[in-house]
Each structure stands twice: as C-alpha cells, then as structure tokens.
Amino acid sequence: MGLINAFSDWRENRKEKKRADMEAKGFCPDCGGRGFNVVAHSEAYYIPPMDCFGCDGSGLYSDWERNQFS
Secondary structure, three states: OHHHHHHHHHHHHHHHHHHHHHHHHOEOOOOOOOOEEOOOOEOOEOOOOEEOOOOOOOOEHHHHHHOOOO
C-alpha cells in the first residue's frame, strides 16, 4: 500500500509543480500557453487543432484559473 501512496503523492507533487510553473509564466497548464490542443492524426485523416477547453483558446493562466471549479 505504501508504494501506491508514494506514487500518488509523486504524481500530485508533479502536477502542482507544473501548475506553479505555468502560473509564474502566465500560461494555461492544459495547453502550455498555445491556446489549442493538437489531436493526434495520421496520414489517412486530418483533424484541425481544437481550442483549449481550460482557457477557452486564450492560452492565459488567468482564464484557466477562472474556469476551474474546485
């Protein structure tokens, strides 16, 4: 059980570190400040980039923070 808790704690710490880093830069943590998410595609089909749901396509941390429910 300790191994599972250690992994869970590591994952949460990593997530919080990424959020703090993106906050310092002013970027959305979901899209990295790009404003869109790239969907994996292959040679057979093409899917255009979709606006980031976290920041509504702006790429700003302030918009991402406003859209968080917790």
